[in-house]
Amino acid sequence: GAVVSQHPSWVICKSGTSVKIECRSLDFQATTMFWYRQFPKQSLMLMATSNEGSKATYEQGVEKDKFLINHASLTLSTLTVTSAHPEDSSFYICSAREAGDVQPQHFGDGTRLSIL
């Protein structure tokens, strides 16, 4: 089945640090990838839709200058949390979808980000 790899799985860093998270589709090409954030005991909230070769589309309330998304190839999207602060601590999950509108999204293993 479709496999999505997300790296790193766990990050602990000081306030003010920028953190880059990678999302790769390992066995399929993904023109579209999605970035979600999940707080404890809450559901997944879509942050942005990442499109290969074009600018990402951000959801309302998500700062595009703080959460930089780059989708440089059909198998890789990156999310950079710039100048992270403790309130950015969360579980970040990416997903990718194979070509075809009826295909399900497949999720990476998630990145747990803790800002001290």
Added chain:
Amino acid sequence: GQNIDQPTEMTATEGAIVQINCTYQTSGFNGLFWYQQHAGEAPTFLSYNVLDGLEEKGRFSSFLSRSKGYSYLLLKELQMKDSASYLCAVKDSWGKLQFGAGTQVVVTP
């Protein structure tokens, strides 16, 4: 606005059957997905419905009624490893997945 409702928690014993209901009101409808999520892990895809009716996949089945804005996920022959959160998600007109808050299923011996 978007509204996807599912119960917060359900408890059942090993070997039993549990049905998780999901009702939705979204901007457009392009399919309904069920995902399983264990604590601290990412969701894994379970099933997909776009037409009315029942989809069966081993111990898991999912049902959809578009006219009622309703779906359920049926888990049969429950096992301890089925203890997890089950997420109902609707794909809206823009192709985005709108997630419910999840139903925590607790399987007891």
